Amino acid sequence: MYSLNWVYPVFLIAITYFVIRIYGIWILETVTLPIIRTLNSGVLRSGEQVSGPKWRFPNGNVVERFTNGRAKSEEWRKYGPVYRVWSGFNPEIVITTPEALKHFSSDANDHPKAPNVNLGWYVGEILGQAMGLLYGQDWKRLRRTFEPAFTHSAAAARLDDIKNDARGYVEKLPLFAKEMTGASFENSDKSFSLPLLQAFTKFPYFQTAATIYGPMTEEEERNLWAVTEKRIALNQYWIAGGLYRSKILANLFSRGAVQQLREFNRGWRDFNVGILLHTLDELLMLNLDVITHVVTWFILLVADHEHIKQELYDEMTANDDGLAQYISRSDTHLHRCFIESMRVRPFAIFTIGESSSVIKNFHGVRVKPNTQTLVDVLAINVRNPFWGPNSKEFDPSRLKNIKTSDLRYNLHSFGIGSRKCMGQFVASHIVKSLVLHLFRAYDIDVLKGSKEQEGDSYNVDKASWTPKADVLLKLTKRD
Ligand code: HEM
Incomplete structure (x- = not known):
């Protein structure tokens, strides 16, 4: 007779294997959350307690808030005006109201950021020492070094060059369109199509x-x-987190990515003869995604709103004789379109986060000192009652009667306090000059990727960390 004693243990091992394979991650996530919450919940017991989304393996919620911020901001509304997400094992408190933003900003000049913005080793190798991530004397030294090129007056001095370059760039668009789309059209043709994102990066x-x-x-x-x-x-590696958070794991399991990092660092060092690499990366490479995001949405939203486009054209032609002054003004329809497009389509839905050294009380939640705090920009810029019932609409005229001081905590565009964007004046000249010459020379419509064609929203590029507008435009030369 054969003994069947082996059947039971094998059966048990097989079942355990399948349970772990199917439910392992779920079990790990469920077990981890109470442990890290007990170790550091981010808030004091003496105040209201907070909830928030479940910790996800292996990064917490940091990857989803980076790559899918718009949907997550909507989904996480259910946790109330103050809630908690996780970056790795670190708690991050999210604030969503102007009152909380005002209270958090009261000592904003003194807010450090988390090392490598809590994203670990790989991002640290690229950006860890960049100005935007530093604090105290190191930050002051770098800001002093770079700021002179970006002040209001330095930006004004460069405006004529930027404006002329923008006109030259717009003149070459038919050529770029041929290269990009492979289409054969004559220079005498009035219309041609152009991929928005590719053309304006x-x-x-x-x-x-x-x-x-x-x-x-x-x-x-x-x-x-x-x-x-x-x-x-x-970008794909630092956004993915996971093993790229750790030098050892990345070296063990993703040698290709580490090799690419080394090669890039060598080339970048050669280009900059070894100085201030990380800040230059921040000024240029990181902001490539930011400013392209802003440009693509500005162009798309104007192109897709007939009466706003017409008002812009009329205003531009009326200012033909003083373009530089027109671009630098902030009481124009052009400027309102710029600000309104950043309001409805912010480049990051959640700020990268910073911490205060004192206890912060947000709506009864007492946040522990030195806990990362993020702003839900969509909640401030769009869901905020300040913006009224049609807050999701792109309507630049709404800004006509709002005082700049009232925008302070109701609009998040260039940041807060002394850490406000260093490039804001130059960036706004670049963006407005380009849009001005573009809409002055062409009537622009959306050919592919429009709201109607895509369902609820426009087609968006998901390849990087800012969700840029990615549609096909039709450009028709104006007479
Ligand atoms: C329209 C395009 C831009 C927008 C909307 C924008 C927005 C922002 C925001 C929101 C911050 C604060 C980030 C934070 O700490 O939470 C910031 C910081 C910064 N931005 Fe910009 N930015 C733009 C373009 C640029 C450009 C072109 C440059 C290049 C010089 C630049 C340089 C910086 C620097 C250096 C910081 C860090 C400042 C500091 O910590 O002292 N930005 N930007």
Whole structure:
């Protein structure tokens, strides 16, 4: 007789194997949450307690808030005006109201950021020492070094060059369209199609670069773009988190990504002869995604709103004789379109986060000192009752009767306090100059990727960390 004693243990092992395979991650996530919450909940017991989404393996919620911020901001509303997410094992408190933003900002000049923005080793190798992530004397030294090129007066001095370059760029668009789409049309043709994102990535980038390096030759631009392409290829790793949070794990299991990082760092070092690499990365490469995001949404939203587009054209033609002054003004329809597009389509739905050294009381929740706090920008810019019932609509005229001081805690665009965006004046000149010359020369419509075609929203590029508008435009020359 054969003994069947072995059947039971094998059966048990098989069942355990399948349970772990199917439910392992769920079990791990469920067990981890109470442990990390007990170790550090981020809030004091003496105040209201907070809830929030479940901790996810292996990064917490940091990847989803980066790559799918818009949907997550909507989904996480159910946790109330103050809630908690996790970055790795670190709690991060999210605030969503102007009152909380005002209270948090009261000591904003003194807010450090988390090392490597809580994203771990890989991002640290690229950006860890960048100005935006530093604090105290190190931050002051770098800001003092770079700020002179970006002040209001320095930006005004460069405005004529930016404006002329924008006109030159717009004149070359038919040529770019041929290269990009492979379409065959004659220069005499009035209309052609143009992929929005592809067509408007390089202009703001090289304008920012020219602010730092001075005028660049075509060869220098080509060299810089070659290094930039290597840098763009790295985004997928730092956004993914996981094993890229750890030097040891990345070296053990993803040698290709580490190799790419080393190659990029070598090329970038050669380009900048070894100085201040991380801040230059922040000024250029990181902001490539930011400023391209802003440009693509500005163009798309104006193009897709007939009466707003017409009002812009009328205003532009009325200002033909004083374009530089027109671009620098903030009481124009052009400027309102710029601000309104950043309001409804912020480049990041959650800020990267910073902490206060004192207890912060947000709606009864007492946040422990030195706990990362994030702003839900969509909640401030759109869901906030300040913006009224049609807050989701792109309606620049709403800004006509709002005082700038009232925007302070009801609009998040260039940041807060002394850590406000250093590039804001130059960036706004670059973006407005480009849009001005573009809509002055062409009537623009959306050919593919419009709201109607895509369902509820426009087609969005999901390849990087800012969700840029990615549609096909139809450009028709104006007479
Ligand atoms: C329209 C485009 C831009 C927008 C909407 C924007 C927005 C922002 C925001 C919101 C912050 C604060 C981030 C935070 O700490 O939470 C910031 C910081 C910063 N931005 Fe911009 N930015 C833009 C373009 C640029 C450009 C072109 C540059 C290049 C010089 C730049 C340089 C910086 C720097 C250096 C910081 C860090 C400042 C500090 O910590 O002292 N930005 N930006």
